[in-house]
Amino acid sequence: MSFDTVNRAAVITSTALLAAGLGLWLGRGPVESQGLLDAGLIALMMTPVLRLVTTLAADVRRRDAVAVATTLAVATILGVGLALALGR
Amino acid sequence: MDAAHVIVVIVLGFAAGTIGALLGLGGGIFLVPALTWIFGLPVRQAAGVGLMTVIATSGAVSSETVRHGFVNTRLGMLLLVGSSIGGLSGGITAQYVSEGAVALVFAITTAAIAAVGLLHLDHVNVVDDASAVPNAYGGRFFDPDRGRDVVYHVVRLPLALAVSVVAGNVSGLLGLGGGLLQVPALNLWCGVPIRVATATSAFLIGLTAVASAPIYFAHGNVDAHFAAAAVIGVLGGARWGARFGAARPKRDLKLLLAVVLSFVSLLMFVRWWRVS
Numbered sequence: 120m121s122f123d124t125v126n127r128a129a130v131i132t133s134t135a136l137l138a139a140g141l142g143l144w145l146g147r148g149p150v151e152s153q154g155l156l157d158a159g160l161i162a163l164m165m166t167p168v169l170r171l172v173t174t175l176a177a178d179v180r181r182r183d184a185v186a187v188a189t190t191l192a193v194a195t196i197l198g199v200g201l202a203l204a205l206g207r
Numbered sequence: 208m209d210a211a212h213v214i215v216v217i218v219l220g221f222a223a224g225t226i227g228a229l230l231g232l233g234g235g236i237f238l239v240p241a242l243t244w245i246f247g248l249p250v251r252q253a254a255g256v257g258l259m260t261v262i263a264t265s266g267a268v269s270s271e272t273v274r275h276g277f278v279n280t281r282l283g284m285l286l287l288v289g290s291s292i293g294g295l296s297g298g299i300t301a302q303y304v305s306e307g308a309v310a311l312v313f314a315i316t317t318a319a320i321a322a323v324g325l326l327h328l329d330h331v332n333v334v335d336d337a338s339a340v341p342n343a344y345g346g347r348f349f350d351p352d353r354g355r356d357v358v359y360h361v362v363r364l365p366l367a368l369a370v371s372v373v374a375g376n377v378s379g380l381l382g383l384g385g386g387l388l389q390v391p392a393l394n395l396w397c398g399v400p401i402r403v404a405t406a407t408s409a410f411l412i413g414l415t416a417v418a419s420a421p422i423y424f425a426h427g428n429v430d431a432h433f434a435a436a437a438v439i440g441v442l443g444g445a446r447w448g449a450r451f452g453a454a455r456p457k458r459d460l461k462l463l464l465a466v467v468l469s470f471v472s473l474l475m476f477v478r479w480w481r482v483s
Contacts, residue, residue, distance in 0.1 A: 123270060123273055123274050126266060126269055126270050126273070127270040129266065130263070130266040130267055130270055130442070133263075133266075133438070134263075134438060134439060134442050137434070137435035137438050137439060138435070138439055140431070140435055141213065141432065141435040141436060141439070144432060145210055145213070153431065156431035156432070156434075156435055157431060159431075159435060159438075160259060160424060160429060160431060160434060160435075161424075163259060163262055163263060163266075163438060164259075164262060164417055164420055164421055164424065166262060166265075166266040166413065167262060167265060167266070167413035167414045167416070167417040168417065170266070170269065170410070170413065170414070171414060174280045174284070177280070178280075178281075183281070185281075186280070186281045186284065189281070189284040189285050189288060190280075190284045192284075192288050193284050193287045193288055193291065193414065196288065196291040196292075196295075197291065197414065197417070197418045200291070200295065200418055201418055201419075201421060201422070204419070204422045205421065205422060205425060
């Protein structure tokens with residue numbers, strides 16, 4: 120799957136969840152909407168991660184060793200930083 | 208928060224999405240103060256919503272720009288390594304230099320960059336020859352200004368990396384996105400066309416934001432309703448901004464960048480004035 124398709128699908132999914140949650144909240148109140156809103160935010164936070172994965176896949180397809188190493192370095196720095204912060 | 212608030216937040220999100228699509232900036236510098244002033248949201252909560260907006264801006268803009276070949280992921284990832292290192296050492300800088308001093312240096316720097324940018328509005332980075340071979344970090348894209356494929360070469364890579372380290376370093380300290388320094392530096396000194404610099408920056412800001420957004424989320428510092436409304440606005444703003452931006456000559460984008468830089472410079476001068 121191309122980068123464009125994956126990214127677009129992820130952005131649309133998270134926005135649809137958030138819009139549905141917001142609509143439900145305005146119509147019915149807070150209790151029923153929280154799950155949808157949380158799911159939408161988690162889906163939203165997954166979109167840059169998916170972009171990193173599709174970028175890495177494209178680097179590998181091009182057999183671009185320097186780019187693969189750079190993208191892996193970015194994934195490692197972000198992943199380790201986040202794990203440390205969440206573990207504190 | 209009620210339906211009227213939702214509409215205001217959607218409009219704010221729309222503005223952030225538009226700035227993201229036109230200039231590759233997250234718009235957090237405008238959104239976070241707006242949320243605290245208009246809705247009285249605590250700064251941490253506003254920052255949490257701001258991070259979600261930056262992620263949404265990055266995703267929405269990227270789905271418009273990647274297929275045009277504007278995003279240079281190879282260069283972007285390298286710069287992201289630099290800004291991450293800068294970000295990690297931001298805490299060390301904060302121990303030795305006061306917030307006021309950083310704000311003052313940032314104010315002077317952004318003012319200087321804005322002035323240089325205004326003097327070089329017609330500066331051209333592209334090689335108008337589709338058969339030319341781009342250098343190691345350079346690239347090729349369809350240039351809407353010329354209506355055909357063009358090539359560009361990335362020069363002064365160490366300077367680009369140095370700016371990334373500094374941008375990552377001060378961004379945590381001042382609550383600014385790194386794109387504000389990177390976009391003009393890449394365009395003015397490193398041979399990167401403005402459309403590529405802004406699209407690559409837009410691609411990167413989501414990755415930078417996702418390094419801290421889950422922490423805010425896990426600690427309950429993201430108000431889901433504000434975030435949802437802002438994200439919906441961002442999507443519209445990014446789509447509109449991408450279309451509008453592609454139809455404008457790139458000179459206008461550079462002019463807008465200089466205006467935003469001047470405005471941020473002013474904000475930073477005020478901040479320095481207040482602290483000292």
